Each structure stands twice: as C-alpha cells, then as structure tokens.
Amino acid sequence: MAATPAASHAHWSSRFAFIMAAVGSAVxxxxxxxxxxxxxxxxxxxxxxxxxxxxxxxxxxxxMAEFTIGxxxxxxAVTSTRQLAVEAKKSGKWSFVGWVCMAGGFLVLTTYxxxxxxVMAMSAAGFAGGFASEAGANMFYQxxxxxxxxxxxxxxxTIWIVSRGLKGGIERVVTILMPVFFxxxxxxxxFAVVRGFSDGSTVEAFAYLFTPDFSVVDGGTFVSALGQAxxxxxxxxxxMITYGSYLTKDTNIGESxxxxxxxxxxxxxxxxxxxxxxxxxxxxxxxxGMSLIFDTLPALFASIPFGNVIGGAFFFLAFIAAxxxxxxxxxxxxxFFDEHSNFGRPQIAALLGGFAFMIGAGAVYSSQxxxxxxxxxxxxxxxxFGGFLIAVFTGWVLxxxxxxxxxxxxxxxxxxxxxxxxxYVIPFVVGLVLVLGLDARFNGGAIxxxxxxx
Numbered sequence: 001m002a003a004t005p006a007a008s009h010a011h012w013s014s015r016f017a018f019i020m021a022a023v024g025s026a027v028x029x030x031x032x033x034x035x036x037x038x039x040x041x042x043x044x045x046x047x048x049x050x051x052x053x054x055x056x057x058x059x060x061x062x063x064m065a066e067f068t069i070g071x072x073x074x075x076x077a078v079t080s081t082r083q084l085a086v087e088a089k090k091s092g093k094w095s096f097v098g099w100v101c102m103a104g105g106f107l108v109l110t111t112y113x114x115x116x117x118x119v120m121a122m123s124a125a126g127f128a129g130g131f132a133s134e135a136g137a138n139m140f141y142q143x144x145x146x147x148x149x150x151x152x153x154x155x156x157x158t159i160w161i162v163s164r165g166l167k168g169g170i171e172r173v174v175t176i177l178m179p180v181f182f183x184x185x186x187x188x189x190x191f192a193v194v195r196g197f198s199d200g201s202t203v204e205a206f207a208y209l210f211t212p213d214f215s216v217v218d219g220g221t222f223v224s225a226l227g228q229a230x231x232x233x234x235x236x237x238x239x240m241i242t243y244g245s246y247l248t249k250d251t252n253i254g255e256s257x258x259x260x261x262x263x264x265x266x267x268x269x270x271x272x273x274x275x276x277x278x279x280x281x282x283x284x285x286x287x288x289g290m291s292l293i294f295d296t297l298p299a300l301f302a303s304i305p306f307g308n309v310i311g312g313a314f315f316f317l318a319f320i321a322a323x324x325x326x327x328x329x330x331x332x333x334x335x336f337f338d339e340h341s342n343f344g345r346p347q348i349a350a351l352l353g354g355f356a357f358m359i360g361a362g363a364v365y366s367s368q369x370x371x372x373x374x375x376x377x378x379x380x381x382x383x384x385f386g387g388f389l390i391a392v393f394t395g396w397v398l399x400x401x402x403x404x405x406x407x408x409x410x411x412x413x414x415x416x417x418x419x420x421x422x423x424y425v426i427p428f429v430v431g432l433v434l435v436l437g438l439d440a441r442f443n444g445g446a447i448x449x450x451x452x453x454x
Contacts, residue, residue, distance in 0.1 A: 009074050010166040012246050017171045019259055020178040022243055024324030026234040026264040027181070029115060032318050033293045035268040036275045038228050040286035043216035044208045047225055048269070050217070054229035055265050058429060061421045062235045062387060063257045065394040068406045070244025071253065076336035077102050077238035080245060081393065088399050097389040098238060102333055104382030105237030106352075109329040110359035111374050113158070116322035117150030119315050122298065126312025137298030137311075147364045152357060158326045159353035162334055163346040166246060170331060174324055181320045184313055185267065189274040191310065196277030205276035208286065209269070219452055226433055231379070232268060233261050234325070236387035238332035245335070252409040254418075274314075278304070293318070330356070380441060384434040391430060395423030 012018040039047050073080035082095030121141040122130075130136035141147060161169045196202030234240060247253070275297070279286050282300045286292075301311030330353055337348045362369045394403070400419060407415055439447040 010246055011248050013167055013171060015251065015256075017175055018243070018247065018251070019256065020174045021170055021324075021328070022234075022240065022256070022260045023263045024174045024178050024181075024321075025239050025243065025328035026232065026260055026325075027267045028232075028234075028321050028325035029112070029119070029318060030228070030232045031264065031268045032271045032275075032321055035228060035232065036272055036286070037288065037292045038224055039209070039272060040288065040292070042221050042224050043213060044286070045210050046212040046214050046217050047221055048209055048272075049212055050222055050225040051229050051268075052265060054222075054226045055233065055261055057421065058226060058426055059229045059233040059235060060257055060261045061418050061426060062230075062390055063233055063240055063261055064253055064407070064418055065390055065422055066235055066240035067244035067247065067253045067257060068403060069390075069394070069398075070241040071247040071249070071251070072402065072406050074245050076245065076339055077241040077332060078336050079339055080241055084398060084402070085393075088397060088402065090397050094393060094397060097386070097393045098241070098336075100382055100389055101236055101241070101386035102238040102336060104378050104386050105239060105329050106333045106356065107359075107374055107378035107382065108237060109158075109326060110356045111363045111378075112322065112326060112329065113155045113356065114147070114151045114360045114363045116319065116326060117147065117152075117154045118294065119318045119322055120154055121146075121150045122294070123312050123315035123319055126301070126308050126310075126315055129308050131298060131301040131308045131311040133302055137302070144364055148361060151360055151364060154322070154326070155353055155357045155360070157323065158330055159349045161323075161327050162330045162353070163349040165345060170327055173327065177320050177324060181317060181324075184317045184320075185270060185274070188310065188314060188317065189270050192274045192277045195304075196281055199281055201277045201279075201281035204280045205273065208276055208280075209272050220448070223433055223436055226429065227384075227437075230387060230430070230433075231383060233264050234328070236383045236390055237329065238386075239328045242332045242335045243328065253407055254410040254414055376441065380437050381434075384430060384437065388427060388430045388434055391422050391426040395419070395427060 012021070035051075038051075069080050069084060070077070073083040075083060076098070078095050078098035081098035082092045085094035086092050118141055122137060125131070125137055125139045125141070128139070130139040141150065161173050163169065164172075193202050196205065230236070244253075275292075276286060278300050279288075279292075279296070282303065284296055284300065288296050297314070298311060301307040301314070304310065330349065333352050334345065334349050337343070337352065338345055341348065343351070359374065363374065403419065404415060407418065410418065436448055436451075439445060
C-alpha cells in the first residue's frame with residue numbers, strides 16, 4: 001500500500017505550476033554559463049551529442065526516481081528516504097541518502113548566490129549604459145562591500161519567496177518568471193541568429209553545435225558530458241525529491257520527467273544558438289572557459305549596436321534562471337526543518353538563508369574558498385555521491401513493486417528500461433565519474449591516465 005500523506009502536506013495547484021517550478025529549478029546558470037564553455041572546451045558538437053545521450057540515459061531515469069521517492073513518502077528528502085527504507089523493511093539509516101543530497105544542494109546555494117548577485121549587478125549595469133565600454137560592465141560590482149550587498153540582496157529575495165510557502169511564494173514566482181524567461185531567451189536568440197546571418201557567424205555556430213567531429217573525443221569528453229547532464233537537470237541535490245513530494249497521485253511521473261529534462265536540454269541548446277553567433281562574429285575562442293559570460297560577453301556587448309539593452313536583457317535572463325534555481329535549493333532544506341522544528345516557515349527560511357549567506361560571504365573575500373573547499377565538497381563530492389546513492393537506493397533497496405505502483409502510468413517497456421538503468425548501469429557510471437573526478441583532484445589523475453582518460 002502507498003504511504004498516506006499528512007493531511008497538512010502541500011500540493012501543487014496545477015500541473016503547469018509543477019512543470020514551471022521543476023523546469024525553473026533545472027534551468028539555471030549551468031545552462032546559460034556552464035554548457036557553452038563546456039561545449040567550447042570539449043570539441044563542440046561531438047560533446048553536444050554525447051551530452052544529449054547522457055541526459056536521456058542517465059539524468060532522465062534519476063529524475064524519475066527522485067520524483068517517485070518524494071511522491072511516495074510525501075516528505076522532505078531526508079524523511080522520504082528514511083520512510084521508504086522502513087516501508088521496504090530496511091534500515092532507517094538509509095536516510096543518509098537524503099542527508100547527502102540535501103547537504104550538497106545547500107552548499108551549492110551558498111556560492112551560487114554570490115554568482116547570481118554578480119549577474120544582478122551586471123544586468124543593472126547594462127540597462128544603466130555600462131556596456132558602452134568594456135570597463136563599464138562592472139560599474140556596480142566594484143569592491144568587496146558592494147559584492148557582499150548584491151549577494152545579500154539575492155539571498156534576501158530567495159528567503160522571502162521561500163518563506164511564503166509553496167502556493168504563495170514558489171508557485172506564484174515561477175509561473176510568472178518562467179514564461180518571461182522563455183520570451184527573453186527566444187528574443188535574444190532571434191537577435192543573435194538574424195544578426196549572425198550577415199557575417200556567417202550563425203552558420204558557423206550551427207555547424208559547431210551540430211556537425212560532430214569525433215576525432216577530438218576522448219574519455220574525458222564522456223566524463224564532462226555526463227557531469228554536465230547530471231548537474232544541469234538538478235538531480236542529487238534533494239530538490240526533485242522535495243518537489244516530487246508535492247505531487248498528487250494522478251501525476252504521470254515519466255511524462256513529467258520527459259518534459260522537464262527535455263526542456264532543460266532545449267534551453268541549453270538555445271543558449272548555444274544565442275551565445276555562439278555573437279562569439280564567432282567577434283572572432284573569440286569559444287573555449288574561453290568560465291570567463292566567457294563575465295569577461296568575454298560584456299566586451300562583445302560593448303561592440304555591437306544596442307549592446308546595453310542586449311547585455312542587460314541577457315543578464316536579466318541569467319538572473320531569472322538563477323532565482324528559480326536558488327529558491328528550489330533553499331526549499332529542499334527548509335522543507336526538512338519545517339517537518340522537524342517548532343519554528344514557522346518564515347523563521348526557518350531566514351535562519352537557513354542567513355547561514356547560507358554567511359558561508360557565501362567567504363567566497364566574496366576569498367576566491368580560493370569558493371573555488372576550493374565549498375565547490376569541491378559540493379560539486380565534486382556530495383552531488384555525485386548523492387547521485388550514486390539515489391541509484392543504489394532505487395535499484396537495490398526499494399522493492400520493484402513500490403516503484404511499479406508509483407510509476408503506474410509508465411508502459412512495461414519504459415518501466416523495464418528505468419529499473420534496469422537504476423539497478424545496473426547508473427550506479428556504475430556515476431560511481432566511475434565520482435572516482436575519476438576525485439582521482440583527478442587529489443591523485444594527479446593517475447587512474448584517468450591508466451584508463452586513457454587524461
């Protein structure tokens with residue numbers, strides 16, 4: 001029998017609200033920032049094809065699993081994993097899965113807010129005329145005190161939205177901002193594509209994204225593509241378990257997961273159509289790396305007609321993506337403490353958001369802190385380890401009957417694919433990526449070199 005949800009547990013008011021929230025969570029700075037430079041650094045279109053395969057074969061089943069876990073238990077990630085383990089007559093210590101995912105997601109939020117604050121500042125600079133010159137892009141982001149202000153502003157906005165609850169806060173915001181996001185994204189892409197036809201940069205961008213050159217592919221390309229797919233969709237951070245807990249029993253999980261993972265991938269590709277024509281038009285190396293969005297693009301905006309408006313709109317687009325992701329990261333942790341404390345949701349959101357702000361403040365004063373300890377612990381250890389645990393928990397701990405009951409809308413073929421991947425393929429693949437990542441970070445890449453991945 002399915003677990004009976006608590007009477008007070010909130011649910012999405014509509015499928016549209018759920019899809020907008022989940023897509024907003026998945027679509028973040030990783031789509032607009034990380035995907036383009038990952039594509040540039042890993043050979044272009046060959047990387048894109050491998051990335052799409054990783055989304056379909058790895059990220060999509062994990063997303064289904066997280067929705068299944070959350071909806072079954074109707075609780076936060078930690079409580080859901082413990083409750084389902086007990087239902088399966090296994091140890092309640094399997095809640096460790098939820099703890100790892102929640103900790104990883106919370107740590108991501110701490111430094112994510114700092115980057116999002118810079119995005120806000122650069123959007124304001126663009127609309128204020130700052131992109132008229134290369135130096136003006138950071139006109140509102142000079143000095144540690146100013147950077148701390150933007151970090152605080154963004155985190156305060158995130159806290160305020162989450163404190164208002166599911167329907168009064170998260171739903172209301174995402175159902176407004178996500179349609180705006182898609183309108184701005186499409187508008188900027190049309191501008192970049194049409195402008196690029198005059199100098200051939202659009203054709204060059206399309207060829208770069210869709211003409212594969214597998215001669216540049218090595219094992220490292222597969223590792224990078226899987227990492228991008230895995231983290232882009234937003235799994236293993238307790239978000240999708242939490243959002244799944246707000247689903248009603250009539251929701252088709254498989255169909256929803258297809259829409260969400262597909263939309264996330266589509267946004268990443270469209271971001272490539274938007275950015276690469278501008279990059280190629282200016283003769284910039286697409287493999288410029290992480291500096292592409294904060295250094296290279298502002299300089300390009302300074303050199304094109306209406307650069308202030310285009311640049312301001314681009315960073316406003318990135319701000320929306322960051323905000324809809326950050327509220328889901330905070331919500332995943334707030335949901336747990338809301339279940340297990342006597343504080344009200346506004347107080348919990350303020351306390352946890354304030355704690356995240358203080359950790360993130362360390363990133364303002366020390367880039368080594370942000371790019372070192374916090375990012376390594378969250379992005380390279382906790383999130384991939386959480387993904388590995390989710391796969392093991394779903395494939396080996398939960399009885400097949402429970403999974404089939406929750407995925408009753410799925411065809412036998414889809415369910416068979418899902419269960420086989422979660423049981424046999426995904427634990428091995430994600431575990432391998434985790435080991436190779438740690439080897440590259442702490443062991444000089446000895447294992448990578450031995451396997452020919454270096």
